[in-house]
Amino acid sequence: MSQEKAAINKVPLYSSEGEVVVNFSTSPDQYQHWNLTIENNVARLAMAVKEDAPLKPGYELKLNSYDLGVDIELYDAIQRLRFEHPEVGCVILCSDHPNVFCAGANIRMLGLSTHDHKVNFCKFTNETRNGIEDCSGYSGQTYICAINGTAAGGGYELALATDYIMLIDDGASTVSLPELPLLAVLPGTGGLTRLVDKRKVRHDRSDVFCTTTEGLRGKRAVDWNLVDEIVPRSQFDETVVTRAKEFANKSDRPVSAKGVQLTPLNVSYNTDSIVYDNVTVTIDREINVATFLINGPSDPPPVNLEEILAQRVEFWPLALARELDAAIIHLRLNEGELGTWVFRSNGDNSLVESYDNLLEANKDNWLVREIRLFLKRTLKRIEVSSRSLISLVEPGSCFTGTLLELVLGADRSYMLDGTIEGSNLPAPTIRLTTMNFGIYPMCNGLTRLETRLFGEEDKVNSARMKIGEDLDAVGADDSGLVTFIPDDIDWEDEVRIAIEERASFSPDGLTGLEANLRFAGPETMETKIFGRLSAWQNWIFQRPNAAGPEGALKLYGTGQRSEFDKKRV
Secondary structure: OOOOEOOOOOOOEEOOOOOEEOOOOOOHHHOOOEEEEEEOOEEEEEEOOOOOOOOOOOOOOHHHEEOHHHHHHHHHHHHHHHHHOOOOOEEEEEEOOOOEEEOEEOHHHHHHOOHHHHHHHHHHHHHHHHHHHHHHHHHOOEEEEEEOOEEEOHHHHHHHOOOEEEEEEOOOOOEEOOHHHHHOOOOOOOHHHHHHHHOOOOHHHHHHHHOOOOOEOHHHHHHOOOOOEEEEHHHHHHHHHHHHHHHHOOOOOOOOOOOOOOOOOOOEEEOOEEEOOOEEEEEEOOOOEEEEEEEOOOOOOOOOHHHHHHHHHHOHHHHHHHHHHHHHHHHHHHOOOOOEEEEEEEOOHHHHHHHHHHHHHOOOOHHHHHHHHHHHHHHHHHHOOOOEEEEEEOOOOOOEOOOOHHHHOOOEEEEOOOOOOOOOOOOOOEEOOHHHOOOOOOOOOOOHHHHHOOOOHHHHHHHHOOOOOEEOHHHHHHOOOOOEOOOHHHHHHHHHHHHHHHHHOOHHHHHHHHHHHOOOOOOOHHHHHHHHHHHHHHHHOOOHHHHOOOOHHHHOOOOOOOOOOOOOO
8 A cells, every 4th residue: 555645646556466556536637538628607528438548457448438447537527516616507428439428337347357346336436426416406517418329338327317318319329228138237326226216217118128238219218218308410519508508507506606626635545544634544454444533623613604715625524525535435445354434533512513503504605505415425425335334432522413423324333421530531422413404314315313213203303402412421322322321441342342243243244234224214216226236236246147257247248148047046
């Protein structure tokens, strides 16, 4: 692992074992696969995948097929459009390849990749598509997709993430989800779920569509609601721009506001730690644990919007979101054996509350809105990360409001009852703010408090009455906000045993257990997508019919035919 100071944002790094250390830091001047241009209040984000620039050696990214490196740039572009370009009200997602929109995930890459890389690739890609939907739904920045050629597999899944899909009507261009007949796998980034839940395509038509390798085109694609509009080639570019302007002109984003430049993070990667300005991750490889220490704000918040804009990326809630997000995606892809994440905090409850109150008071401002949405997405990313989550509320902690979400969403939490003998730090307390009551919903559409206390509405209402109060361990326990409250005699042993016990369980079993338990209550498109990714796609990716020596994923493009085990299991 590199110990180089600051962001590693030039080339992929390799460990001593030869494994790629995936680097998520990039910027538009470093993009190899996307062209981003902006004219007035419309942005054009075009795929132009460089064939000879894969994330790992061994395959070419032909026909705008993509790997994780392509999607890392897409994620970066989406974030920059939200924060750096408040004037943009519509984004055209399109292709600079003359005859292809996107051929989907690169098949050779999937065939060469380890199982965990495939699943994590699908997960990150899905979160990026969720970010597009979040942007269209809450940021006033609508995404439309202009399909100028073939959109197959993940290419059509990318289109499904947008609000409005336009397909060129040239008698040849099609949309398709051919993964099942060609590869014996499923559309891994939510294609099936978005097809029936979002586009509301009838399940019988969806069955035909997903077993037809050549896809659908023209009027039938519109009639089946696979696309919203077909346009002749001679009018395509002009019509796309017209539609984009129509969407952009409906946006509430301030065209004259100045954006916030997302400058590179200050980070140091070491063998057993990752150090940012506000987040430090320490690694214990003997028991496979990563411990996050989150530092609360050290200074009072700005007094008004002008001061928030003056602080820009140094504004604590935005800095925290960026650093926590970066740490999560780095650990997920590059530290797969660290199966338990422990969250600790250090700071002043009152200062954290004051920042929460500032965000609430200025919630209608475009930048504050984006910061809150970023925090929401980052918290969601933690919960779908297939890691055991443990939070420790200790003397000196500042689990208030936004940071309290890390306690409420944990698989289990421990709060010290009283003080530590010999320490001059007071007993820990936690504090609820308005941020715990709807600002950061989980994938199931409920708050973490509602999910934790599912079926106990009276306790949720009682907790709302305690906003702003300091709750000690007994009060937090009575309110249902923490799992255990050991005293200083038992604290060290109980925490140690819990963490060591977690490390002794089957990681596969824990992933299934946690995914089943975390999202109580209603099913949503997001819970379906991630639940099915964790279960069905995870399983199918390992089955011999897909990934075995004679499986479809291995033999694709060789001319050989797969021999399937015909048993239904």
